Amino acid sequence: MKRISKITGMLLLTSAMLAGCGGGGGNAGTEPKENGEAAAGKEVTIKIMNFKVEIAQEFTKLKEEYEKSHPGIKLQVDTMLGGDDYNTQLKARFASDEMPDIFNNEGYSQMDPWVEHLEDLSDQPWVSDVIDIAKEPTARDGKVYGMPMNLEGLAFLYNKDLFAKAGIAKLPTTLSELEEAAKKLEAAGITPFINTFDNWFGLGFHALNNPMAKQPDPNAFIKGLNDGTATFTGNAIYEDWTKLFDLMIKYGNKNALTTDYNNASTQFATGQAAITQSGNWIQPVFDKINPNLNVGVFSMPINDDAALNDNVFVGVANNWVIYKDSPVKKEAKEFLNWLATSDTGKTYLTKEFKFIPAFKSIKADPTGVGSIGAEITKYIEQGKVLGWHWAKYPDGFAQESGASMQKYVAGKINRDQLLGEFQAAWDKMKAK
Template sequence: MKKRSMYAMSTVMSVLLLAGCGNGNGNDTVGEGAVSPSASASASESAAAPVEPVTLNIFSSSVETAEAFNLLKKDYEATHPGVTLEIASQVTDTYYTSLKTKFAAKEMPDLFAMTGFNGMSTWVEHLEDLSNEPWVSDMVDTAKPGATFDGKLYGFPMSVMGTGYLYNKDLFAKAGIDKAPSTLTELKDAVEKLKVAGITPFVVPYGSWYNPGNFSAENPMSKQAEPDQFMADLTNGTAKFSDNAVYQDWLNNVELELANAYGNPLTVDYNGQITAFATGQGAMTTGCNCSQLLIDEITPNMNIGIMPMPINDDAELNGKISTEVPGYWVISKDSEVKEQAKEFLKWFSTDGAHYISDEFKFVPAFKSMAVDPAKLGALGTDLKTYVDEGKMLTGTKAKFPDGVTADFGASLQKLASGKIDKAQMLEEFQTAWEKASKK
């Protein structure tokens, strides 16, 4: 959603349509509903005409894509004379605080990142309606609900993201593990094999609230039989975390990680997590395919994958990846250059579409955008396999009450430090949810 672009989202069954018949740059025949090559060419010709010099300010919550954005900037400015892209990136931990500061100072960016559902609802009155843009009909169906309010669509979906354990396939092979575990028992067996081989099983990044509060805490919510109903019951007071069997099972997973972690989890922040994992200091770590670029910077062509995070021995439930649209590009309705911002999104969906998978290493959320596994990266390729096989859970964290993930992360940090026990942590989860729901 940087930390993770992300981390920040509606059932994703329709992403099976991702492998459409068009290629990333719009030169081949595109799928039904996509922007045609001729339309793309016309847009490019129009954009290339002399224009009044303008600056388009873009604020991104994905530090992983900073270098890729520099390439995109050169490409876009070369084909759009008079337009300058000013791109700033910030880790997700502090992104929204900075966005609120910019808003209060009347320094809103023209184009910026935003999570869907509850995240976007907070800002929707300040966003430009994008319902009539040409790329809307090409969006995968499940990308639309998170950005739609009162029948209007406000966001351009960044990608389809998968959350799970990133794992080192070479270290697994060294320990004699021939497949990704899909039950808690199999995960415990894998942990023991890794330890026997002298390999630390987990890199646990509790140095910041973000990873545990989003990725770990979402795991049991996505595994609910009816996540939306459970969240509604939590809000109306008819359900409790402490009474929920899935959350009780999840605590076994949390304990397993903390008992078999690299270093002190409370001192491992996102940078430390990626560095430790990319240098083989641990075989598994929680995260998403969005970390591919940062891992590549440290260890290019690393033999890695993404797998589920098992909490019990239900193989069908625990053999699935949590998937979602982690975020959207939105436009400030008060921007003085919002037409140029719309043109940028049109280009991003046609001539610039290859940046999504080839440079950002994202799985596209558009039907006509084809994916080249050789360019997408190992994590995205693994994720697409789960998507194609229908092994997906509904991502839920974008539907959490505003601010509750920070509270969840803080409670998990206290558990890791020994300040509270598991029962107390679930009580803190309950208090945080009830408080956030009343805001």
């Protein structure tokens, strides 16, 4: 991956198009005050660049509450409206010397361009409380550079009432069972899938994680892609996955390439389709649209091997990181510590944000995390989970593979060409 300094010139023009949101204030967490601006009696603004649009309103409430209880510190929260814009805008802000103090990073290879610009958080009080698997994405050379936002599960979400109406008594765990369920839904006058294929994010990240996670050893497969001993073309798991993709297209909404995230969420929440690919991060969105939505979770089968397919994909949704050259990094640390350790912060994580916590001492409340989070938690407790791997991809691969999948949906390329384009994109973008 290219270092940030090498892309600065290219991004100077992009930064002119960026706009930020206004903020409020707050002061200390549970950590004792250090020699920051707030300690000197000056009003401080902590600029936060938030990736998760689903919690935008809840974050505003948190901001207001933090400011009331912590006079002297302002929180300027800027929530991105599209996942595919986040990294581009972040790089542009770096290029124009307008970096946020706190921002999001997925870790693994996505942290490579940023690690030299991140504050080491290894000595923070919450580090020892993080679930072991949640430390992994931002651990590097014995140091921890990020605080995990939460755990999330990716799967098929389904409308339980529509399944009941179609007479589907057993949740599908194989591809054949899924197609049978789709046929029953159609026979009952119900659109089986609501797909949102208008951007690369849900394709290159979420959909394509399925065959990667189901490799016998995903990390070994990624290593093989990098050293040339493994390929997408000819890989049986990826070939099987295309059959699931075909099924979603065949039994899905006809305008999927122009159906965006908001429209798909609304259509699903209002009962216009029975199944959608998503995760517990969407619970706050559904609750606003239809608080009575009876929604559940099931696996994303690519073939008829039930043992391979009866699982969901769980990982750290994102991580909070701190810009090491921030003039208010001490106050930024205090805010993150407050979020992870105070009663108010814990309440926001579990009840307002409806997160599955990534901390040992914070327990998910089923009534707080919502029905989706509660069912994802059951999969976690049963050990029926596979990981998230897109943060390990070469920079830009998810975007290009998502674009190839859009071409496939449009009928411009066939399966072999699709896998071939995946291979060409990886080969072009992998580290030399």
